[in-house]
Amino acid sequence: MRKKIVAGNWKMNTTLPEGVALATEIDTKLRNRHEVSNKTVVIIGVPFTHIWEVGRSLAPKFSSVAAQNCAAEASGAYTGEVSAAMIASLGCNYVILGHSERRAYYGETDAILVKKVTRALENKLEVIFCVGEVLAEREANNHFEVVKSQLENGLFNLSKEEIAHIIIAYEPVWAIGTGKTATSAQAQEMHAFIRSTVANKYGKDVADNISILYGGSCNTQNAKELFLNPDVDGGLIGGASLKADDFVTLVDIRENV
Ligand code: 13P
Helix, strand or coil: CCCEEEEEECCCCCCHHHHHHHHHHHHHHHHHHHCCCCCEEEEEECCHHHHHHHHHHCCCCCCEEEECCCCCCCCCCCCCCCCHHHHHHCCCCEEEECCHHHHHHCCCCHHHHHHHHHHHHHCCCEEEEEECCCHHHHHCCCHHHHHHHHHHHHCCCCCHHHHCCEEEEECCHHHCCCCCCCCHHHHHHHHHHHHHHHHHHHCHHHHHHCCEEEECCCCCCCHHHHHCCCCCCEEEECHHHHCHHHHHHHHHHHHHC
16 A cells, blocks of 8 residues: 655755754654554655755664755766765655746756656665646646646656656645645545546556645644545655654654554
């Protein structure tokens, strides 16, 4: 059966000492709360500079570290880029790709994302692949088409074996960092659509096993209602992942619904 997941995305926040302190606090709280029940996969997406040190501060039994991006090329003269192989060599098992901030501010197209996903899978990284529409697209009732095209053009070149290493995150752009979360019904509707789109391409078994996370102003107040939905397997958490108490509470909520 598919995994329940709570993933944090710290984005470009925290210095290294701050990040290590936050990770250590999260780890301590997870250990204290999860010695018995440990059903939820917990992932923490940190800046590249933090992967090694934060990774060493986390007990692998309780949580894992993720990168927030990787290069589209394998290696070579690409100044400032960080390759999937470099990330994997730090003992990191996950990478977030296709976040709307990267699509919007750094010109990441579907074609670039195809290359990044390929590099990640070549290096045995599990990919959290983000999709989601902007407000104008939802208001024009185009949100299903937009998400379908992001899936088809960014992921559906993968084989059945490869897609098993993808976690999909539905993040409506209008909900990110705005305090305006999707309603529980809007989230379920889109998650079910994503699952059926995956099923049409790869079959029901693959679709039933793929985890689909909701992201966008998910917090301790609204998570329960979101996570209760049958197709919402967890959350990709921005702001609330920077507060250890809130983040661990979100893990608890995921465990208990
Ligand atoms: P917020 O939870 O801050 O809205 O961010 C969501 C997000 O972008 C996670 O990747």
